Amino acid sequence: MPIGVVMRRTPGVTRWAKWAWRAVAILPGAGPADWRELRREGDAVDYHATTLTLELYKAETEAYLHGITAREPSVYVIMRPVLGPHPFDMVLVTASPYEAQDYNDNGEDVVEKIPMPPGLLAWVGDFVERFHHEEEFVKRRRDRAKTDGRQDGIGDPRISTEGDVYASPALKRGRLT
Structure with a gap:
């Protein structure tokens, strides 16, 4: 589904940042846009920055379920700061809070x-609803590896010098088994 991203530019609050930018809304089903001005209220200006495609995947339904059952269901806009005529390059819009966390x-x-x-x-x-299947919890079982094996110290038994602190104790006593 095409999703338009609305960015708001407001005056910066410090002398180092002339403008503050935030994504404030989305426009489901929006057409193409390239930082088109939508509204101006004093110094605040809203732009239809771009239109990205929201793609849903069957393998990610658990993440979508988590997102839509949250207190405030949300979508996430991922942006990358750039130098140029516009402050951000719009990377992605996603309904998955897990994917947003990764970014x-x-x-x-x-x-x-x-x-x-x-x-x-x-x-x-x-x-x-159509594609989510609850995965049954399967408790992990330990492997049957032998855990009572004898360890011959922390050293390498191939080292033959007695002055080496990492030499094997069995080697120091003259027994290498």
């Missing part, structure tokens, strides 16, 4: 959480 962890990208409109919530919910 947030790299420290280079900016991840904005935007409330999901009711129509988009219904669309994602329908996808989850």
